[in-house]
Amino acid sequence: MASLAMIKHPAAIVALALLTALPARAETKGPVTDDNGVVEIPEGEPLMIGSFLALTGADAALGIDARRGIEIALDRVGATYKGHPIEISFEDETCSPEGGQTAATRLASNDQLVAILGPSCSGAARAGVPILWQHKFPVVGVGPTSPTLTDPARGPDFVGFVRVSFNDNATGKFAASYALKGAKTAATLHDGSTYGQQIVRTFEAEFKAQGGTIVAEEAVGPTDTDLRPVLTRIGTKKPDLLFAPLYVAAGAYLVRQREEVDGLKNTKLLATDPIMAPAFMTAAGKAAVDVKMVGIDFRPETLGPAYQKFVETYKSKYGEAPIAGFHAYGYDALGVLMAAIDKVAVEKDGELFIGRDALNKAIHATAGYEGLTGKLTCDHLGDCASPVYAVWQFTSGDAASYSLGTNPKRVD
Amino acid sequence: MNDDTVIARRQNVDGSGHGPSRSGNLLSWLSDAMSEWRRRSTWVDHVMLGLRIALLIIVVAGLTRSLTSNEYSARDWASFAVFGLTLGSIYALVSLGYTMVYGVLRMINFAHGDVFTTGAFGGLIVAGPFIESGSTVGLIGVLVAGASTSAAIAVLIERVAYRAFSRSGSPAPLICAIGASFVLQYTIRGLFGTGSRAYPDVAALNGAISLGIVQIPLVQLFVIAAALLAMAVLHVIVQHTTLGTSMRAVAEDREAAALMGINSDRVVTLTFMVGGTMAGVAGVLYALVFKQIHAFMGFTLGVKGFAAAVLGGIGNIPGAMAGGFLLGLSESFGPAALLSGFGIPAPYQLKDAIAYGLLVMILIFRPRGIFGERLSVKRM
Numbered sequence: 001m002a003s004l005a006m007i008k009h010p011a012a013i014v015a016l017a018l019l020t021a022l023p024a025r026a027e028t029k030g031p032v033t034d035d036n037g038v039v040e041i042p043e044g045e046p047l048m049i050g051s052f053l054a055l056t057g058a059d060a061a062l063g064i065d066a067r068r069g070i071e072i073a074l075d076r077v078g079a080t081y082k083g084h085p086i087e088i089s090f091e092d093e094t095c096s097p098e099g100g101q102t103a104a105t106r107l108a109s110n111d112q113l114v115a116i117l118g119p120s121c122s123g124a125a126r127a128g129v130p131i132l133w134q135h136k137f138p139v140v141g142v143g144p145t146s147p148t149l150t151d152p153a154r155g156p157d158f159v160g161f162v163r164v165s166f167n168d169n170a171t172g173k174f175a176a177s178y179a180l181k182g183a184k185t186a187a188t189l190h191d192g193s194t195y196g197q198q199i200v201r202t203f204e205a206e207f208k209a210q211g212g213t214i215v216a217e218e219a220v221g222p223t224d225t226d227l228r229p230v231l232t233r234i235g236t237k238k239p240d241l242l243f244a245p246l247y248v249a250a251g252a253y254l255v256r257q258r259e260e261v262d263g264l265k266n267t268k269l270l271a272t273d274p275i276m277a278p279a280f281m282t283a284a285g286k287a288a289v290d291v292k293m294v295g296i297d298f299r300p301e302t303l304g305p306a307y308q309k310f311v312e313t314y315k316s317k318y319g320e321a322p323i324a325g326f327h328a329y330g331y332d333a334l335g336v337l338m339a340a341i342d343k344v345a346v347e348k349d350g351e352l353f354i355g356r357d358a359l360n361k362a363i364h365a366t367a368g369y370e371g372l373t374g375k376l377t378c379d380h381l382g383d384c385a386s387p388v389y390a391v392w393q394f395t396s397g398d399a400a401s402y403s404l405g406t407n408p409k410r411v412d
Numbered sequence: 413m414n415d416d417t418v419i420a421r422r423q424n425v426d427g428s429g430h431g432p433s434r435s436g437n438l439l440s441w442l443s444d445a446m447s448e449w450r451r452r453s454t455w456v457d458h459v460m461l462g463l464r465i466a467l468l469i470i471v472v473a474g475l476t477r478s479l480t481s482n483e484y485s486a487r488d489w490a491s492f493a494v495f496g497l498t499l500g501s502i503y504a505l506v507s508l509g510y511t512m513v514y515g516v517l518r519m520i521n522f523a524h525g526d527v528f529t530t531g532a533f534g535g536l537i538v539a540g541p542f543i544e545s546g547s548t549v550g551l552i553g554v555l556v557a558g559a560s561t562s563a564a565i566a567v568l569i570e571r572v573a574y575r576a577f578s579r580s581g582s583p584a585p586l587i588c589a590i591g592a593s594f595v596l597q598y599t600i601r602g603l604f605g606t607g608s609r610a611y612p613d614v615a616a617l618n619g620a621i622s623l624g625i626v627q628i629p630l631v632q633l634f635v636i637a638a639a640l641l642a643m644a645v646l647h648v649i650v651q652h653t654t655l656g657t658s659m660r661a662v663a664e665d666r667e668a669a670a671l672m673g674i675n676s677d678r679v680v681t682l683t684f685m686v687g688g689t690m691a692g693v694a695g696v697l698y699a700l701v702f703k704q705i706h707a708f709m710g711f712t713l714g715v716k717g718f719a720a721a722v723l724g725g726i727g728n729i730p731g732a733m734a735g736g737f738l739l740g741l742s743e744s745f746g747p748a749a750l751l752s753g754f755g756i757p758a759p760y761q762l763k764d765a766i767a768y769g770l771l772v773m774i775l776i777f778r779p780r781g782i783f784g785e786r787l788s789v790k791r792m
Contacts, residue, residue, distance in 0.1 A: 056605075056606035056607075057606045057607065057706075058606075058607055058608045058704075058706065060606065060607055192761055217757060217758060218758050218760060219758035219760065219761040220760050220761060220763075221760075221761055221763065221764060223712055224760075224763065225702045225704075225709075226495060226499055226702070226743070226744070227760075228491070228495045228744075229492055229495055229743075229744045229747065229748065229760060229763075230747075230760035232484075232488050232491050232492065232495075232748075233484075233488075233747075233748060233752075233759075233760070235488075236483060236484055236485070236488060248608070249608055249704060249706075252608070252610075252703070252704055253702065253704065256703060260620070260629050261491070262487065262491070262627060263488070279607055279608065282607075282608070282609075282610050283608050283610050283703070283704045284610075285610060285612075285613060285703065286613065
């Protein structure tokens with residue numbers, strides 16, 4: 001290693017000292033001192049929140065649905081906080097690690113952002129959250145469900161991350177228990193995504209623990225279009241059930257092409273909620289009929305009257321029923337964030353001061369928050385949801401008929 | 413002179429001119445050839461030989477292990493063949509465009525993958541009403557629409573982005589091609605959005621027919637047949653028409669062809685048109701099999717088509733067709749026949765690795781591709 005003496009210029013030494021001092025910068029602005037810095041919002045200036053969601057591509061419905069949830073939650077608080085208008089800037093994470101990285105980098109360049117809502121997909125979270133945490137932005141996850149994100153071994157990059165969406169440890173267990181009702185042998189197929197790999201792992205563990213046999217564990221690439229060879233391979237094992245947590249595009253290829261594979265004639269299919277969207281029905285056509293998915297139990301009788309009212313608002317605001325299963329998370333994410341801001345924001349002469357570390361701690365301390373998806377209580381690792389699952393089934397392949405409750409309808 | 417001409421020359425030196433007939437006794441000929449090779453070879457040759465032997469051992473070991481494990485029935489293997497041929501015929505059609513343009517202009521048209529996408533979308537615009545009528549004529553209408561869209565776009569790109577640079581001898585046309593690729597992708601994205609669009613079901617192509625032990629879906633049979641027909645037509649055009657003759661002449665020597673009174677600009681335009689037509693047909697056929705199309709799908713398919721062209725020997729038309737089928741078959745057979753023999757988990761995730769591995773392997777054994785470059789007898 002080069003010795004410090006080699007750096008001759010005094011300015012360089014000062015710069016070096018500043019750089020090394022950077023990680024533990026306690027900052028004081030107005031009345032607030034915070035280890036991670038303070039956001040100062042002058043009088044009349046907006047309170048700015050960032051958000052990155054899957055807004056384009058085959059899985060756009062996931063992000064757009066969540067964004068609508070956020071917008072409805074924003075309307076509910078009048079889009080202002082203590083006289084400051086609330087502004088949310090949305091970025092597109094395209095449901096991919098690369099997209100997550102790009103979107104997070106763009107958001108990180110704006111240091112006036114108080115906190116971040118999103119992303120939709122686990123891969124984007126895996127790539128994006130560490131970048132945002134370098135800038136000490138707390139992140140409230142809207143859709144990512146991969147267990148690794150809130151695992152004890154998740155690492156220091158995820159200290160600022162909580163999610164209102166569920167954890168796939170629970171989803172995988174529920175899916176396995178449901179699968180065992182009609183199947184003794186199962187095969188799994190994922191697309192190599194953070195989400196798919198993790199949920200398949202929890203499914204397999206639970207399926208085996210309850211006495212089932214996993215006969216094939218397969219994977220495809222995220223952009224593969226011809227799944228028939230891999231389906232033929234799975235077909236040679238004659239599984240009772242195929243568990244395939246795929247996203248929209250690969251999911252549609254799967255349901256269309258499985259009909260062409262002889263070996264899968266007697267194999268039932270169980271998918272998961274990323275394909276619970278009209279885009280999937282457009283892509284899959286008639287092959288979507290009877291496809292079963294594991295997702296959140298969105299029935300009004302489970303979620304209560306607040307959810308019913310929310311759906312009415314959604315319909316009148318956007319002219320259609322919710323287009324995916326992520327609207328409620330968007331709504332709850334903003335709710336949880338605003339409640340936490342309310343706990344830590346300090347007002348002085350019309351100015352607002354928010355400490356980033358204090359805000360992160362307040363979000364993690366969320367307890368008993370009455371959300372649309374139930375009571376939210378965040379643990380120290382960042383899981384806030386206590387989900388109730390259901391199995392849904394498409395009844396028609398016509399994308400226009402998409403409506404949670406009838407198509408897909410709840411079957412278990 | 414570049415590296416691969418050196419390699420090719422060396423191959424000629426050690427590969428030809430030593431027939432068994434010359435030295436009579438096969439054994440003595442072999443030892444002669446060995447000592448001759450040892451005298452002439454450099455360390456590069458030794459490394460290449462080692463590489464080739466290692467590759468052969470890996471492939472043979474993988475194949476025997478999978479084939480003896482008896483995991484798949486004869487019917488499964490037959491299905492793999494059909495899947496491979498379907499995909500391969502699409503690759504072959506796409507690779508023809510690369511190969512023809514390279515043959516005539518010595519340029520890789522990287523926008524060709526997106527020309528393919530425009531064909532699929534061009535077909536989609538008319539597909540709805542045509543296909544809903546349920547007639548076979550409608551299907552041909554969709555094919556024609558896709559093919560003419562792609563042909564028009566290909567000609568337009570050539571005129572706008574390539575012609576001005578074609579004689580400059582700089583890498584400018586290559587950069588223009590990449591630019592044209594982006595322009596096409598984002599134009600389609602602007603017009604149709606980022607989500608997937610789906611082709612409607614074609615009533616005439618539903619169902620399957622049994623051929624011996626295997627059930628072949630009609631749509632795949634149609635795709636293979638249509639692709640073969642398109643290639644046959646192309647072959648006739650290139651080999652038996654005046655246009656084809658002038659194409660071959662321009663490919664061989666553009667200046668000399670011009671001296672013979674061939675309008676080389678016109679030939680180049682027509683080459684792009686024919687290549688575009690093939691890509692458009694491929695686009696529609698792809699959409700008929702896989703149903704989902706989106707603005708960025710041309711990239712991966714273009715790379716595969718280009719790989720197929722290189723595999724067969726770029727510039728060589730039969731080579732491009734063979735390369736396409738080989739690539740398709742290796743993608744469908746490879747994971748089952750090669751990787752599962754080694755007990756590699758989830759081999760289908762590595763499908764593309766197999767395809768590109770094959771490309772590398774073939775280039776190690778035959779640097780000019782399977783068939784070599786034939787359209788271009790005279791090198792630049």
